[in-house]
Amino acid sequence: MFLSRLLEPVKAAAKEAGATLWQLYQSGDFQQQQKADQSPVTSADLAANRIIIERLSELTPDIPIISEESKLAPLMQRQHWPRYWLIDPMDGTQEFVARSGDFAVSIALVERDWPALGVIYWPKEDILYYASRGNGAFKQQRNLINRIRVNQHHQGDTLKIAVSRRQPLQPIIDLLNSEHAVEYIALGSCSLKSCLVAEGKADCYLRLGPTGEWDTGAVHVIVEEAGGKILDSEFTPLSYNQRDTLANPDFMVMGQASTPWPDLIKARRTERDLSL
Structure with a gap:
């Protein structure tokens, strides 16, 4: 019940952040810099990060948040968390900068150090992928929702x-x-x-x-x-x-x-x- 209650608001947060990414992508109105590990980060990453953190903090103020674009709490503190949000506000920053459109918003809820809920939003195609533990995986494109399964690969298949x-x-x-x-x-x-x-x-x-x-x-x-x-x-x-x-x-x-x-x-x- 807890996971099912969270799913729709998390999907909405992913779509809101994705809409901001897509607007900045189309306008080209963003700045780019290098992080300490030499990977790129843009003002679009940070804008999406703010939106997701705000929405998750409103939804579950008692659940801590780990984000790629925020300072990481020490392990001594994190290891006592029974659950936490784990987010990448834009997975595929290089694709964003290279103009391929293949970037996505990623939000997970981790319980007892194992992922329990996951939402991926692809702004370019307006596609949501999502799942919660024990309830199946789904793909939603606009209003069409389908349950998804891995391919049934057989010996000799490509x-x-x-x-x-x-x-x-x-x-x-x-x-x-x-x-x-x-x-x-x-x-x-x-x-x-x-x-x-x-x-x-x-x-x-x-x-x-x-x-x-x-x-x-x-x-x-x-x-x-x-x-x-x-x-x-x-x-x-x-x-x-x-x-x-x-x-x-x-x-x-x-x-x-x-x-x-x-x-x-x-x-x-x-x-x-x-x-x-």
């Missing part, structure tokens, strides 16, 4: 892999174990590529390189409620709120659970994984 528009393809090719026919589907935004898997348009998404827990929180519950999984590059579950930073290891978004993923994709341990 393996459809979601990939980034901005990153080289060869590292992904090097991870594939088999001689399966492969189709690569390029899209911006980490969360949108994960949603491709959730709705069955891709079989998997292999993410190599830096991401934060706000990049996976909302899509984690969406993918799992659609029948898929998100695991790290050694096929073990991601964790949330367990480290000083919220950096993710490399991870894989995988569709149909019965697919023999270890036969198709090589486990991969990196120095970055070891540091976590």
Whole structure:
């Protein structure tokens, strides 16, 4: 009941923030700068961040908020939170700046350090993806709502892999174990590529390189409620709120659970994984 009560207001907050992003995107009236980690941030990210924090604070004043664009509370404080909001006001800032339109708003509620509710809004297409634990995953485009499921991949089928528009393809090719026919589907935004898997348009998404827990929180519950999984590059579950930073290891978004993923994709341990 608690999760179902929150879902509609959270969808509304995501759409409101997304509308602001889309207005600034179309007008070009935004400023860009580099963060300490050299990733881009724009005034549009910060405007969406303000809207989401205001709406969530009104909705649940007793639940703390973690955002990519806000100062992170120390682990000693965070580890005692029974639940918290985990948000990325604009996932895909590079896509926003590059004018591809492949950026999204991401809002998750994490309970007992595991995602319980997730909402993704894609302003360009006016699409909402959302899910809450135990209640299925859904795609809403304007007033049309459909339940979504991962693709039923069969042996011998072409393996459809979601990939980034901005990153080289060869590292992904090097991870594939088999001689399966492969189709690569390029899209911006980490969360949108994960949603491709959730709705069955891709079989998997292999993410190599830096991401934060706000990049996976909302899509984690969406993918799992659609029948898929998100695991790290050694096929073990991601964790949330367990480290000083919220950096993710490399991870894989995988569709149909019965697919023999270890036969198709090589486990991969990196120095970055070891540091976590």
